[in-house]
Amino acid sequence: MKYYIIAGEASGDLHASNLMKAILQKDQNAEFRFWGGDLMAKVAGEKPVKHYKELAFMGFLEVAMNLRTILKNIKLCKEDVKNYQPDVLVLVDYPGFNLRIAEFAKNLGIKVVYYISPQLWAWKEGRVETIKKYVDEMLVILPFEKDFYKKHQVDAHFVGHPLLDAISDLPEISVENFKKENGLNEKEIIALLPGSREQEVEKMLALMLSVRDSFKNYQFVIAGAPSLPKEFYQKFVDDDVHFVSNKTYDLLRCSIAALVTSGTATLETALLNVPEIVCYRTSKISYEIGKRVVKNIKFISLVNLIMDKEVVKELIQNQLNTENLVDELQKILEGPKRDKMLQDYELLREKLGGKGASNHAAEIIVNL
Secondary structure (H helix, E strand, C coil), X not given: XXXXXXXXXXXXXXXXXXXXXXXXXXXXXXXXXXXXXXXXXXXXXXXXXXXXXXXXXXXXXXXXXXXXXXHHHHHHHHHHHHHHCCCEEEEECCHHHHHHHHHHHHHCCCEEEEECCCCCCCCCHHHHHHHHHHCCEEEECCHHHHHHHHHCCCCCEECCCHHHHHHHCCCCCCHHHHHHHCCCCCCEEEEEECXXXXXXXXXXXXXXXXXXXXXXXXXXXXXXXXXXXXXHHHHHCECCEEEEECCHHHHHHCEEEEEEECCHHHHHHHHCCCCEEEXXXXXXXXXXXXXXXXXXXXXXXXXXXXXXXXXXXXEEHHHCCHHHHHHHHHHHHCCHHHHHHHHHHHHHHHHCCCCCHHHHHHHHHHHC
16 A cells, blocks of 8 residues: 655654554555655655655744745645555644645545644644544544543544654663763763754753752763754763763663653653653743643643653743752652652553554554
């Protein structure tokens, strides 16, 4: 069959690439055309129609400023889907773009599968009506999403979380070798995951590194984003602040704790068993708009949302300052708070249902 897959960000590229591998096991003659990244390209053996780096506009202001580019990409995608005539269109998160393509494809008579639900339970709940009309199969990866869709008369499939697949495939790692290979010293590592967009990274690293004088017995290692050049990070690097690129999972597995900008990385860090503090700060305008449109949500991190309680500390906007970071980091480096967090991580893995999400999703898609 012919599969057209759209992923608009780095995490979508990872999960879509694992889905493509699982589809190939069930449909060896599968043909792919896709929007995504390097991981998907490796599976398909060809370049994406568009790389996610050209699509990643986040935040109300950034979207508004790039609206012309976004509309141009939507038009290009519609034409490409029409020309390719796939048997199935698989949409991976990225709702502002993907829901428009869902409607277009459905009206062409193409089967539409949505893998990894947009966070409609947080905001824009009305989009469920679009999903009811134009999506044939909804495949969700968070346990509470199935109930959310059931409330709206949509029979969604909970397939498990694909991060468990990605993490279970990792080979064993030696902390000693990792330090040696990446020019790190002998001190224990505190990982810094500051995000993937230049302005965000600049702002978050300044805040994260403001704690360093209180933790001179540790070294800080920045997880470089594939979307940013190595040169960008050099101004932050010195004897006790290092940088590694495209090795985030290895870095986390060698770290004693992490400071993480909110997003999928908060869940990845927890599933790799690293105590963390979730850091979030955006422009005042974006934050005020967000507060008004996001509803019924007690937490911003996936870890706390899934567990429905505060497992990891979230420092948001003005709470994200040096004093609070130092205080919370001390608590998770050793002591009862660290132990409790690690216990809760075990329960988190149980709630997510074990590995196999990519296979479950592929089975539903191929059968459809």
